[in-house]
Amino acid sequence: MSDAPLIDIKNVTHTFQTKSGPLQVLDDLNISVREGGFCAVVGPSGCGKSTLTRLVAGLLKPDEGEVWLHGERVKSPRSTVGMAFQNPVLLEWRTILQNVMLPMEIVPTKTTKKQQEERARYLLALVGLEGFEDKRPSELSGGMRQRASLCRSLVHQPDVLILDEPFGALDAFTREDLWQTMHKVKEKEPFTGLLITHDLRESIFLADQVVVLSGRPARAQYVLDVPMDGPRDLEHLYTHEAAE
Numbered sequence: 001m002s003d004a005p006l007i008d009i010k011n012v013t014h015t016f017q018t019k020s021g022p023l024q025v026l027d028d029l030n031i032s033v034r035e036g037g038f039c040a041v042v043g044p045s046g047c048g049k050s051t052l053t054r055l056v057a058g059l060l061k062p063d064e065g066e067v068w069l070h071g072e073r074v075k076s077p078r079s080t081v082g083m084a085f086q087n088p089v090l091l092e093w094r095t096i097l098q099n100v101m102l103p104m105e106i107v108p109t110k111t112t113k114k115q116q117e118e119r120a121r122y123l124l125a126l127v128g129l130e131g132f133e134d135k136r137p138s139e140l141s142g143g144m145r146q147r148a149s150l151c152r153s154l155v156h157q158p159d160v161l162i163l164d165e166p167f168g169a170l171d172a173f174t175r176e177d178l179w180q181t182m183h184k185v186k187e188k189e190p191f192t193g194l195l196i197t198h199d200l201r202e203s204i205f206l207a208d209q210v211v212v213l214s215g216r217p218a219r220a221q222y223v224l225d226v227p228m229d230g231p232r233d234l235e236h237l238y239t240h241e242a243a244e
Ligand code: ADP
Pocket: 016, 017, 018, 023, 025, 043, 044, 045, 046, 047, 048, 049, 050, 051, 052
């Protein structure tokens, strides 16, 4: 493991050209995430969080600054980046298993169909969807669909997993169940994560680094390191900070 950050966002500025003129959303943003790290980005709606994920995924090009992954400058999308979103798009005419296997059809792998199916089944079991492989997306609850979408984003063993408010539309109980699942997934399927959320509790429960974006255009205002020991809740974090 090298010391160089796996995700390195360097002085990134982004402006959209809109009908009513240029709209600058990100201003000189710097975020580094070490290999195996899990960074949460918190900020108000419309501040540019999804724009940031698209820049990291190579779906957009920053007009200033650079994004580096694994020591390589990002210029185009790559299959080593997995993404999951608030409203997962699962294809209704396919089963859950077939939906999870979809990325392996789009970006071919050297594995056999049987190995691909085994991988998809393993991931579904990991997130608690064993027995639902042959169901259609509409037969699943919102939380279950989000679990299936998580499996689909993990199927290629991504180095980087980008989660753009994946739990935002779920009720509080389902959301907390998914947080537990995320911890289990991270342990079994290591990745370097970027989690977009507006839930501070969620960021502290899941991430080891929290970056808060604010201002217009948005800049990283402060970075909080979440201690890895002890319970991951707000109260513990405050007492930990106070003790230092
Ligand atoms: P967030 O995810 O933090 O809610 P977004 O990154 O989606 O915010 O959007 C940031 C701002 O950029 C918003 O004002 C949005 O309307 C604008 N925006 C996003 N994508 C585009 C686009 N393709 N063209 C023009 N404006 C955009």
